[in-house]
Amino acid sequence: MKKFKVASLFCGAGGLDLGLEATGKFQTVFANDMDKDACKTFSKWSDAIVVPGKVENISSNDISNEIDIVTGGFPCQGFSAAGPRQVLDIRNKLYLELSRIIEAKQPIGFIAENVKGLTTMEGGLILRKIVEDFKSKGYNLYHQLLNAADYQVPQDRERVILVGIRKDIDKGFEFPKPTGRITLQEAIGHFPDPNPNDVCQAPFSSRYMSRNRKRDWDQVSYTIPAMAKQVTLHPSSPDMIKLDKDLWKFGEGVTRRFSWQEAAAVQTFPKTLEFEGDLTSKYKQIGNAVPPKLAEAVGYKFAEALEKALEREKIKVVI
Template sequence: MVKIQERGRGKFKPAPDYDLDQVKGVLLEKIEEEMQLTIDEPNTYDFEELHYKANKANIVSLFCGAGGLDLGVELAGIDCILGADTVSDAFKDKEAFNSIRGEGLFHHVYSNDFFKEALETYQKNFPSEVFTHNKDIKKVKQFPKGDIVLGGFPCPGFSEAGPRLVDDPRNFLYIHFIRCLMQVKPKFFIAENVKGMLTLGKGEVFRQIVQDFSAAGYRVYHKLVNSRDYGVPQLRERVFLVGVREDIDFEYTFPNPTHGESPLLKPYVTLKEAIGDLEEDPGDFFEGSYSTIFMSRNRKKNWNEQSFTIQASGRQAPIHPGGIPMEKVDKDKWIFPDGDHNNRRLSVKEITRIQTFPDWYEFSDGGNEKMSKNGRLDKIYKQIGNAVPVQLGRAIARPIAQWLYQNAYKEEKAMEKVSLHEHGQNGVQTIK
C-alpha cells in the first residue's frame, strides 16, 4: 500500500508492485524520523521507586497491555521450580496462585503501556510492587535495567485486515523497543506481532526489523506459530521474535507443539472443553446488529473446533458456537438461518477463557458510568483481543526459563547455602 495525499476514505490506495530498493529507502527514512520524534524530557518516575530482586530474573515489560505475555512468562518461571502440573492446578484459584507467585524465576519490575484501562487491568492482577508507567513510549527517556524485556509492539499497521502501509507510523514503534534494548542490554527479549508483518513490502519490512534487532547486539530467532498448537482453544497465528544477547552461550529453540492431530500429541482443546460450562451463564457480551462486512464470511465455529482469532473489538467478536451453523447464500454473504436473535457474540467471560486467562483475572473498563454498556465492554474486548494468550506466552518462555534455572538459579541457591554456612545462620536468610 502507498499513501495518497488526499483526504477521506479513499486516501489508501494499493500500489501495483513494490520496488524493494524503494521500500528499504522508505523504511530507513521512517526509522530516522521516528528517532527524531522522541521527546527528550525528564523521566516521570524515580529509579529508586523500582523494586529489584537479586535472586530473580528481573523483567521490563513494554506495551504490556492487560498482561497476557507477562503472566505466561511468569508461569514458565514457576514451572521450573514447582512443576507445570502443580502450577496449573494453583493457577485456577487466585489465592492459591498468589501463594506461589514468589517461588518463580522471574520478577516484574517495570511495565509500560499507553492504554490506561489495560494498565489498570495489569495493576489489578500483578503484585503492587511492579511499577506501572502509563506513558507514551516515545517520551520515556531512560528505561530501567532488567534481565529480560518483553513486549508485543502495536500491530495495526502490519495487519492483513486493514490498509497495509509501508510508511504507516504505527509500524515503527518497534524502534523504541530496540532503544530500550540498547539502553538496558538485557540477556533476552521476547517480542510478538501479527502474521501480516512477514509479508508487508514483500518481506522487506520484516527483514529490516530483524536486522535492526540484531544490530542492537542480539541473535534473533523468529517463527510463525499457531496458538492452538500449545493448548489454546483458538486459531491464532502470531510471529514471535526471541533475542539472546550475543555474549550468552545459549541457542534458543522454539518449543515443539504440545497439541495436534498426531497420536503423540494431546488433542486440540475445543470450544466445548473451554467454554461449554458457561453456556447458561455467559456473563456480559457486546450487543447490536451485524454489519455487512461482518456477515461477509463465516463467523461461527462449532463446539468441537477452536475459535476464530479473538479480535480487539467487541463488535468483531466471533459468534457463540451454539445453535445452527451460519449459511453462505451468495458471494461474500452469510446468514443466520435461525435468525439474528438466536445468535450472539462470545461474551467477555468466554473470550477470557479462549485467550487462556484464568477466570479470576479482573479487567478494568475505566469506570466511566456515562459511557454506554457496549462502550465499556469494548474496552475489555480490546484488552483481551490484543493480549498474547497466556498459555502461548508460557510455552514460548519455557526454554529461556529452563536455561536460567539450569545455569543461574541453581548457582544462586548453591551460593546461598555457602553463605548460610559461613555466617552460621540457622536456615533463614533474606536476599534483597
C-alpha cells in the same frame, strides 16, 4: 529461586507476562501501556510498577538497571506502507521505541510478538531489517510463526514470536513443540448463560456478514479480535449459511457473540481476572493480548536457553 526480572512494554492486560510468570522463571517488575484500563487490569494481578502513557515518554532511566528481560508485542502500523529504504523510519515508531529501550538497557534477552503478516510485509524485507537492526545492537534474533491452537489455546491464532538473546552469551534457542489442543467444549462448555450486559449487542455489520464467524463445540474458535463488534459467535448459535461470495446469513435460532468472560477464557486468561473499563474496553484488552498459555510455552524454552547461557558464562542474574 532466581527469577528473570522483566520490563514489559505495550503490556496491555498482561497476557504475555501472565504466561511468563506461570513458568515460575520470570517476574515482571515494570510495565507500560497507553491504555489506562489495561494498566488497571494489569495492576490487579501484578505487583509491578505500571506506568500508563505513551511509550515515547518512557525514558530508559525510568526502568531499573536490574531488569534482565524486555518484552513487547509492538503494534505494526506503518510497516506495510514503508518504502524499502525507510522500513525502520518514524512511521514505525512503536517498533523503534521497543528497539530504543532494548539498546539502552542491554537486557540478556527479549521477547516480542506480532501479526502473521510481519513475515510477508514488503516481501519479507521488514522482518529482515528487524533482524539486522537487533544484530547491530548485539542480539541474535530467532523468529517463528506459531499457532496458539497448538499450545492449549482454544482458538486459531497465528502470530510471529520473536526471541532475542544477547550475542555474547547466546547458546541457541529452540521454539516449543506443540503441547496439545483443547476444544471450545473443554474451555467454555461449563459456563452458565451470560448476563446480556456482558455480551456485545451491537448490530452485525456488512463486514461481519462477509464471512463465517462460527465454530462448533468440538473445534477451536476463530481468532478473538480486539473490536467488540467483530467478536466471533458462541458455539450455541445456529450455523451461518453462505449465500454468495463474501455474503453469509444467520440460521434460525438465537445468535450471539462470545461474552467478554468467554472470550477471556478462550484467550486462556485466568477465570478470576476481572477486566477494568466498559464492555468495549474489556473486549479490546482481551483481543489485543498474547494468550497466556502460548506465552507460557515459549517462556519455558526461553528460560531454558537463558539458564544454559548464564550457567556457561557465569553471568549473575538479579535475585
